[in-house]
Amino acid sequence: MPDISPLLALPGAVAGAGTTADHYGDLVAEQRMLAAGRAIVDLSDRGVITVTGPDRLTWLDSLTSQSLATLDAGQSAETLLLDPNGRLEHSIRIIDDGVTAWLLVEASQTAALAAWLDRMRFMLRVEVADVSQQWATLGQLLPVGSPPLVEPAAPNGVPLVWHDPWSAVQVGGWQYAAEDGHPAAEFPAVEILVERDRLAEVGVAARAGELPVAGALALEALRIAAWRPRFGGEVDDRTIPHELDWLRSAVHLSKGCYRGQETVAKVHNLGHPPRRLVMLHLDGSDALLPGHGAPVLHEGAAVGTITSSARHHELGPIALAVVKRSLDPAAALVVEVDGVAIAAAQQVIVPTDAGATAGVPRLPRLGAVQRPQA
Template identity: 70%
Template sequence: MASPLLTLPGAVAGPAGTADHYGEPVAEQRMLEQGRAIVDLSDRGVVTVTGPDRLSWIDSLTSQAVATLEAGGSAETLLLDPQGRLEHSIRLIDDGVTTWMLVDAAQAAPLAAWFDRMRFMMRVEVANVSAEWATLGQLLPADAALLVEPAAPNGQPLLWRDPWVAVRDGGWQYAAAEGHPAAGYAAVELLVPRSELPALAERVRSGEVAVAGALALEALRVAAWRPRLNDADERSIPHELDWLRSAVHLSKGCYRGQETVAKVHNLGHPPRRLVMLHLDGSASVLPEPGSAVLAGDVEVGRLTSSARHHELGPIGLAVVKRSLDEAAPLTVPAVVRDAEGSPTDEVVPVAAAQQTIVPPTAGATAGVPRIPRLGAVRR
């Protein structure tokens, strides 16, 4: 369903039914970074869990410690499969009565169905309320204020504060702490009744509220090294994306996939690692997510996100082999599009320089020495 904010002047629709931009993507990005614009995220989904056991139940199933989350608090957690691979990323708000799960649109129905099957004797109720509630986004630096008032059906504002700005209690950061760009990514998401979106569009038309497109938020997210579920595939584990930083509590106890999380973190190394790519912009083409990352003629990974940043230029996130030389020159094939935006048969190689996020040495934090194989000769 198309968003009412797509009726605004200059709106260019994206594939999800919200605006990619409103005619000035660079200016929108700067306004968003300064906390002076909102982003329409109404294409995303919302799942609710009610009942007195809701927080302890979610805590027992997912990667973050949320059993004692206070009313008005927010958190991020991951649902893993039994082998520790990523299945769902979940942004949580609890208002003292209901836990609200903010997720990507495609996640809402399967996530609600899975949680509903796991209720057993727990005093909880699960519902997919995506049709009734819409998500809006904003960046909230210290000198900025919320531009739209979030709903508060139970007396607490439905406001999610992105924990990516700092390492959470019980979490772990593999990226170098010095110069980490997350400190400037003070993102929030808020919920409003979907029925209020037409009135919000009128506020934008009148100049009361400024709006930025989804491409602006994507560029700032990539520059902050902030993972989303679209950066993962069916083999991804949280360590590869440095997601232990905000969404995993390493000492909270058992949950699905916990054995893999602990084993890789303490004893092993993640088989792949996240890097940021600085892409050559001279050809004026931007490689698309899913494109191969090449070292010479050898595929060493996949581009998972790409964007044009107002200061850094063309950038992307990629997941590459752990063994890849951190200084290796890379290329990413990009499809050339015509004036109407349709892909052509022309493909050009775009040079890429990697900036390490997850280093090849990530993991093995327990420092257990390797035991020589039986019969091995010591030298």
């Protein structure tokens, strides 16, 4: 776990569960500044892994869901490490600078992922290192054509700014959500890599009023409104990418083999994901927000689980939830919070008919008699 961030010492900072601030005293103002591209978010509690060596990209390509073998220097990507049954084990945000592949991950993933990658090197020319104590990330929403608010590191001559590919369907990807009205384009998120010892100077600039800061809760609210899944929120031990519409940014459907590919192809072409991601608009009358894991109920029966929730500066209380695929999109839902039933309106992200894209006709059973058409 990285050390406590210097930005947590700023006036008004309220600590979250980790080593960074949830907010700095004004949730609404922080969201608005962040959405406008005028504030940075301290993400230094997340992990950073480096992979060096001439085989790094082809090696990562062979292990994970995205096409990475021809990633250009400075190009960003997102990829998933799946188990043999296609369930998510790790999500990885990656930028390569021509010498090093920088893997940005949740803090809880870092040690396990670095150790697994190190075991998988075999005779290939790659080296893996957990560099979270030396490097950190800062988040921002970066409008097209605007420079980052903090100068990124460039140890090999390429500025290390990871651009979130969620903003558009990537080559080789697939979107289950309806194309009209998708909010991803309003979430031009980036992560700026800096040397960890530079966080102190970032804190000095923020304290002097030269660099506005927003807390992690502001970023969470904007992420949820953009329907953007996060490993630390939406993923459990049963998750497959289709359930979260993660094929749009992190899966290449026509690349070479990788672990879990058979499940990815089978569900996408012939089957349906057993669960699906929805956004819930919550009744704000009781000023309560459901926490991670809160049950989503329909007529008294559990039909899903809250994965993330927030108060959005325009939408009010919202949440992402994973529900049964068969749940009627028009069903009346409630979420239980501290014994209070909160009404919830469902906004479809992954539709009930997601998958089965191959349209394979049903074949007659062996031995069945085919009757002539009238």
